[in-house]
Amino acid sequence: MKIKVLTIAEDILGANEEKARRNQERLDKHAVLAVNVMSSPGAGKTSLILQTINGLKQKARIGVVEGDVASTLDASKVQAQGAPVIQINIPGGCHLDANMMEKALNNLPLGEIDLLLIENVGNLICPAEFALGEHKRVMLLSLPEGDDKPYKYPLMFAEADAVLINKIDLLPYLGFNIPAFNRAAVGLNPRAKIFQVSCKTGEGLEDWFSWLLAEIGEMKRAGKSHI
Amino acid sequence: MKIKVLTIAEDILGANEEKARRNQERLDKHAVLAVNVMSSPGAGKTSLILQTINGLKQKARIGVVEGDVASTLDASKVQAQGAPVIQINIPGGCHLDANMMEKALNNLPLGEIDLLLIENVGNLICPAEFALGEHKRVMLLSLPEGDDKPYKYPLMFAEADAVLINKIDLLPYLGFNIPAFNRAAVGLNPRAKIFQVSCKTGEGLEDWFSWLLAEIGEMKRAGKSHI
Numbered sequence: 001m002k003i004k005v006l007t008i009a010e011d012i013l014g015a016n017e018e019k020a021r022r023n024q025e026r027l028d029k030h031a032v033l034a035v036n037v038m039s040s041p042g043a044g045k046t047s048l049i050l051q052t053i054n055g056l057k058q059k060a061r062i063g064v065v066e067g068d069v070a071s072t073l074d075a076s077k078v079q080a081q082g083a084p085v086i087q088i089n090i091p092g093g094c095h096l097d098a099n100m101m102e103k104a105l106n107n108l109p110l111g112e113i114d115l116l117l118i119e120n121v122g123n124l125i126c127p128a129e130f131a132l133g134e135h136k137r138v139m140l141l142s143l144p145e146g147d148d149k150p151y152k153y154p155l156m157f158a159e160a161d162a163v164l165i166n167k168i169d170l171l172p173y174l175g176f177n178i179p180a181f182n183r184a185a186v187g188l189n190p191r192a193k194i195f196q197v198s199c200k201t202g203e204g205l206e207d208w209f210s211w212l213l214a215e216i217g218e219m220k221r222a223g224k225s226h227i
Numbered sequence: 228m229k230i231k232v233l234t235i236a237e238d239i240l241g242a243n244e245e246k247a248r249r250n251q252e253r254l255d256k257h258a259v260l261a262v263n264v265m266s267s268p269g270a271g272k273t274s275l276i277l278q279t280i281n282g283l284k285q286k287a288r289i290g291v292v293e294g295d296v297a298s299t300l301d302a303s304k305v306q307a308q309g310a311p312v313i314q315i316n317i318p319g320g321c322h323l324d325a326n327m328m329e330k331a332l333n334n335l336p337l338g339e340i341d342l343l344l345i346e347n348v349g350n351l352i353c354p355a356e357f358a359l360g361e362h363k364r365v366m367l368l369s370l371p372e373g374d375d376k377p378y379k380y381p382l383m384f385a386e387a388d389a390v391l392i393n394k395i396d397l398l399p400y401l402g403f404n405i406p407a408f409n410r411a412a413v414g415l416n417p418r419a420k421i422f423q424v425s426c427k428t429g430e431g432l433e434d435w436f437s438w439l440l441a442e443i444g445e446m447k448r449a450g451k452s453h454i
Contacts, residue, residue, distance in 0.1 A: 040267045040349070040372075041380060042267065042369075042373045069380060071378045071379050073375060073378060073379065092382075094352040094353050122380075123350055125321040126321050145269025148300060149269060151298045152268065152295055152297060152300065153349075170371070170401075173400055
């Protein structure tokens, strides 16, 4: 029997882009680099953000937006690290959008930060479809999710500026084929930078920090040329 | 600084319930038990379905609906096991709904199956909000996702008839607190049955098979009393 494939299109697009553009202009004015961090639930977004605050504390002032369906668990962890944080709760929602982002920007001290890390809702689909005004999109995939994910969630990979393979410390226990994953990810998006990291052991995070610092530097130079 | 929490409501509800009810009547007529399997990407839904087809092949005739954003990877694996399968692809979508389910039912040999396993799109949020006409909802959480997930995705846990903790073979390598998880899950949903399984090693699957067979038996008895 041939497999029957039913393809169903949905209208998801809204008037989100214009608001996202205005959010970005506002961030640009303050030379704040905004990074939208997306992944499945439990892939390690919060751990990455905590490690980044800690790793860059002498080098960059970091603010955080936490998007969740429910709870302030993640925001509390970030606040304990001393970073300004806004929690956005979206009951029944599955992604942040530019309206929510605008509300978050209204509540953040933009003049006092260099880098805004946005933890999107844990979801490999919807967040990729809604621009927030971010400058960079980062996709986190954890090793236990499997190396076939680029084929199953192509938009998320196609839109990412950086892909972090997290929980690399579990490699000995899992059948994750890194070269196959890299081929699939690069096939969807040749410009994405791929990092192998463990937010638990700290392995590989220095390269990620260097990438962020370079992007913050770019932002500051661009900002200066505006003034 | 107190954490600021912005709560944003979204209108997600549609006219899905009525169609779901009709789907269920149709399944009831054929005494087919329909089970909606939901989880994050990579938690092991396809592996669970493959193990279940194999484990119950002498005891129940199984059909499968595969929901994915893209690809027929999972449907091909199911078809290789000899089960009738319908792939539903939803570009840009993040969950199955009752309309899609109706289309799948139109294409399945309902008179020839006892159990319909529905693999929803990998997503811990949206699938819980859309009834398909299923009789039971099963939530799969894999150990690497972390034991805090009931607090962050409460609806999914509150709606599940059974919760399977998968990848239990990774327990020695991860800091997953099973009693804490069980307390949180039972707090949201005291009636949910919790199973600890490994779809890789087969550990714990017999209990899951027994649960399914008991539910299929219930269905058949209810079906007979209708005739």
